[in-house]
Amino acid sequence: MTGWDSYGLAIFSDHRTDYSHGEDVPLSLTLGWGGEGGFWWGKRPLQNVQEMRYAILPYSDRWERAGIQRESRRWTEPLLPVHIRLSSNTAQNMSLLQVTDPSIEISSVQRDGKDLLVRLYNSGSDSSSFTFIVGSESGDVTAAQLDGKHKERLPRTIRPDCGSEVGMSLPCHSLATLRISDIRYNKDESIGCEPGLEYEKRDSVST
Secondary structure: OOHHHHEEEEEEEOOOOOEEEEOOEEEEEOOOOOOOOHHHHOOOOOOOOOOOOEEEEEEEOOOOOOOHHHHHHHHHOOOOOOOOOOOOOOOOOOOOEEEOOOOEEEEEEEEEOOEEEEEEEEOOOOOEEEEEEEOOEOOOEEEEOOOOOEEEEOOOEEOOOOOEEEEEEEOOOOEEEEEEOOOEOOOOOEOOOOOOOEEOOOOOEOO
């Protein structure tokens, strides 16, 4: 790509309709319409006050290499801070789950008994070889089906902080589900997640 062909413009919006653009038409987002949209679009009447959040992000190169998927997630699903109890033995900086490649997203974390089900997604333009890091003591890390059923146990290395790390590879735009068994912050206490509650995160899940 050369010149202006190597640049693009990404638009994020919380209003799911459509957009329009053309040689004589300015770029615009559609709030609604008066007619019938058929099976796919339905009805979007303009009634009362219409509100929309949107953001515009210019970028270069292809959208996958520019990290548009990651930027979209940062905008639509920002991390929410929470208060936690600290003791003299608690580290001031902790991260429960990490990945070494920013193209790999931790798109979902769900508690299943004493286990965690973690969904990974490769949002990059190429296959990725990376390390998945568990920042606390736990049992085995296993590959799982989309429904959480066991596939195979993954080899892992125990870290000095009693956490573990697993070397992985994931093709472009592929998903992987991991089950982390019996995960704990210390020998006496499991992590404080509510059973059955799903946590949507981007790159890490921190305490």
